[in-house]
Amino acid sequence: MRIIADENMALVHHFFGHLGQLECVSGRHLHPEQVRDADILLVRSVTTVNKALLDQSRVRFVGSATIGADHLDMQWLNEQGITVSTAPGCNARSVVDYVLTALIHLANQYQFDLTQRVLGIVGLGNVGYLLAKTAQQMGLRVLGCDPLVTRTDIEQLPLNELLEQADIVSLHTPLTKTGTYPTYHLLNAQNLQNLKKQSILINTGRGAAIDNRALLDFLTHRPNYLQAVVLDVWEHEPLPNADLMPLTTIATPHIAGYSLEGKWQGTAFIYQALCQFLQREPQYRLADFLPPNRQLQSIQETGQLWPDLHQVLAQVYPIVNDDTALRQTLGLIDSERALAFDQLRKHYWQRRDLTAYDASHTLYSSKLQTMLVAMGLKTA
Numbered sequence: 001m002r003i004i005a006d007e008n009m010a011l012v013h014h015f016f017g018h019l020g021q022l023e024c025v026s027g028r029h030l031h032p033e034q035v036r037d038a039d040i041l042l043v044r045s046v047t048t049v050n051k052a053l054l055d056q057s058r059v060r061f062v063g064s065a066t067i068g069a070d071h072l073d074m075q076w077l078n079e080q081g082i083t084v085s086t087a088p089g090c091n092a093r094s095v096v097d098y099v100l101t102a103l104i105h106l107a108n109q110y111q112f113d114l115t116q117r118v119l120g121i122v123g124l125g126n127v128g129y130l131l132a133k134t135a136q137q138m139g140l141r142v143l144g145c146d147p148l149v150t151r152t153d154i155e156q157l158p159l160n161e162l163l164e165q166a167d168i169v170s171l172h173t174p175l176t177k178t179g180t181y182p183t184y185h186l187l188n189a190q191n192l193q194n195l196k197k198q199s200i201l202i203n204t205g206r207g208a209a210i211d212n213r214a215l216l217d218f219l220t221h222r223p224n225y226l227q228a229v230v231l232d233v234w235e236h237e238p239l240p241n242a243d244l245m246p247l248t249t250i251a252t253p254h255i256a257g258y259s260l261e262g263k264w265q266g267t268a269f270i271y272q273a274l275c276q277f278l279q280r281e282p283q284y285r286l287a288d289f290l291p292p293n294r295q296l297q298s299i300q301e302t303g304q305l306w307p308d309l310h311q312v313l314a315q316v317y318p319i320v321n322d323d324t325a326l327r328q329t330l331g332l333i334d335s336e337r338a339l340a341f342d343q344l345r346k347h348y349w350q351r352r353d354l355t356a357y358d359a360s361h362t363l364y365s366s367k368l369q370t371m372l373v374a375m376g377l378k379t380a
């Protein structure tokens, strides 16, 4: 059995090596000839899997170690009887850590009390709902917008009302171009105007959920209207708009879900699905590979919650380093800049989920401890 896998899939040899002849390739540049004699295809979000790629191949199982599925032509794959598995929720915790770390970074930078801000979440699925519950536990008021699900414990509003009322708008929808509620350019030249003055806009869903050109125009013509813009995902990756990036406050190369747990769970998820498809007993579980939890260190507390929390989180995820690395690519010519975007993703550092940290032996004030527990940290 021949298995073709994206070379950037974490632990791919560990999990899949025993199932067949495994060949790792560049997912971004995968050609039909490379998959012609393959039985199994394992991808990440950068490979478009459709008729053009698989028409001549004998692939009968496609696994994508991702939450998002907009790179898979599900209708065509279903029509061909090809089994498809994605990894729902695999890196939801990682994305929530990213959003909260970004917000705590901004609360420290602009000296505001995050718990006094209203968080508006667009898309209440695995990521959005986990973010909502975590933020509520931290003391924020949460509004949600999701025409496809009802969450009884979250106040849900139509999109325009949410944009008008929320101090922070965070996008967590899939990218869809069809259906009753398409998300392509969900935020656009018309409704960006509805965002509240001095609000914060965050996108960790898919780049094209925001019309990036419209956002660029909006930020250019109303320079101080928003307090901050945080973009992890961009239209036309791997080449983000070079004029838009300088107008953002935090800019990262689509790595919100790139914690070690997020990536490894994605692989483990499709390994289980493939074993089931092949009717083989799985030989490995994620727990066989996960490194031990880490211990958080004490800090010199100032007594001010947000600067103190920011100090603690700097041990887990110094988000500003990811931002700096991406901004450094701005001087490059386009072809090199696109390569650099992918290289930053390929060689991403080993970030752990906050839930992999233990503070049971660390002396923090109870205010700080309460916030960290709400964010999933282990304590005694």
Ligand SMILES: NC(=O)c1ccc[n+]([C@@H]2O[C@H](COP(=O)([O-])OP(=O)(O)OC[C@H]3O[C@@H](n4cnc5c(N)ncnc54)[C@H](O)[C@@H]3O)[C@@H](O)[C@H]2O)c1
Pocket (backbone or CB within 6 Å): 067, 068, 069, 088, 089, 091, 092, 095, 122, 123, 124, 125, 126, 127, 128, 129, 145, 146, 147, 148, 149, 172, 173, 174, 175, 181, 182, 183, 186, 204, 205, 206, 232, 233, 254, 255, 256, 257, 258
């Ligand atoms: N930046 C990253 O690294 C990263 C990591 C993980 C996921 N993602 C992206 O985030 C998306 C969301 O992840 P998830 O696990 O929560 O997915 P999910 O499928 O569990 O939830 C998506 C939610 O969006 C809702 N939705 C769909 N159309 C909508 C619309 N027009 N308006 C409002 N809500 C709408 C759905 O009803 C669903 O509840 C993924 O599809 C993926 O594209 C990005």
Ligand SMILES: O=C(O)[C@H](O)[C@H](O)COP(=O)(O)O
Pocket (backbone or CB within 6 Å): 008, 043, 044, 045, 046, 065, 066, 067, 068, 069, 091, 254, 256, 257, 258
């Ligand atoms: O959809 C997802 O799970 C995320 O966007 C994921 O982190 C994308 O990473 P990639 O597959 O591009 O490596």
